[in-house]
Amino acid sequence: ETGVTQTPRHLVMGMTNKKSLKCEQHLGHNAMYWYKQSAKKPLELMFVYSLEERVENNSVPSRFSPECPNSSHLFLHLHTLQPEDSALYLCASSQGRNNEQFFGPGTRLTVL
Amino acid sequence: AQSVTQLGSHVSVSEGALVLLRCNYSSSVPPYLFWYVQYPNQGLQLLLKYTSAATLVKGINGFEAEFKKSETSFHLTKPSAHMSDAAEYFCAVIKGAQKLVFGQGTRLTINP
Numbered sequence: 001e002t003g004v005t006q007t008p009r010h011l012v013m014g015m016t017n018k019k020s021l022k023c024e025q026h027l028g029h030n031a032m033y034w035y036k037q038s039a040k041k042p043l044e045l046m047f048v049y050s051l052e053e054r055v056e057n058n059s060v061p062s063r064f065s066p067e068c069p070n071s072s073h074l075f076l077h078l079h080t081l082q083p084e085d086s087a088l089y090l091c092a093s094s095q096g097r098n099n100e101q102f103f104g105p106g107t108r109l110t111v112l
Numbered sequence: 113a114q115s116v117t118q119l120g121s122h123v124s125v126s127e128g129a130l131v132l133l134r135c136n137y138s139s140s141v142p143p144y145l146f147w148y149v150q151y152p153n154q155g156l157q158l159l160l161k162y163t164s165a166a167t168l169v170k171g172i173n174g175f176e177a178e179f180k181k182s183e184t185s186f187h188l189t190k191p192s193a194h195m196s197d198a199a200e201y202f203c204a205v206i207k208g209a210q211k212l213v214f215g216q217g218t219r220l221t222i223n224p
Contacts, residue, residue, distance in 0.1 A: 004155070042214050042217070045211065048211065103148075104155050106153075106154070
């Protein structure tokens with residue numbers, strides 16, 4: 001595997017389910033990010049991890065819970081989501097300040 | 113605070129015609145600017161970046177962008193559009209440490 005990978009690519013879940021999104025970067029980067037991309041809205045930064053420590057949480061509801069066990073892996077745990085949470089969730093990584101971010105292909109989430 | 117504005121949510125050009133996608137930024141310090149492309153059902157891919165070196169930046173797939181401080185612009189151009197250029201394009205600026213702020217995106221359609 002190369003670059004940034006995300007699994008699953010597609011996920012359909014009910015509002016009472018618990019699921020997790022996984023992101024893995026194979027680039028040796030020290031920062032990882034979760035973004036939400038909804039139709040007709042700008043990309044929204046959700047969480048930033050730098051050196052495995054959460055450095056930013058942009059007022060994201062507690063039904064989204066991130067986890068960064070090491071510098072290569074990032075998870076987004078989901079529980080009791082709402083239909084409006086349906087979106088494309090993108091993971092990215094970067095090395096150092098002011099460097100470009102590399103994105104994964106995203107997970108298309110549908111909440112019924 | 114740094115931010116970006118993309119003029120035109122949808123641009124349509126004929127195959128072989130000039131592509132011009134507009135981006136204006138606001139920044140209190142010299143910015144780091146990026147253009148990303150997103151093809152359907154995929155993540156974002158870096159096209160090019162400006163990091164205060166040459167004002168004319170060449171990227172992948174024949175795209176280039178010119179940084180104009182006097183106009184606070186970073187417009188993306190390509191001399192001759194190809195059908196494969198159809199995608200959504202995002203301008204972004206670095207805000208703070210390791211944080212990208214994205215514009216709203218411009219969907220580029222290529223007419224045969």
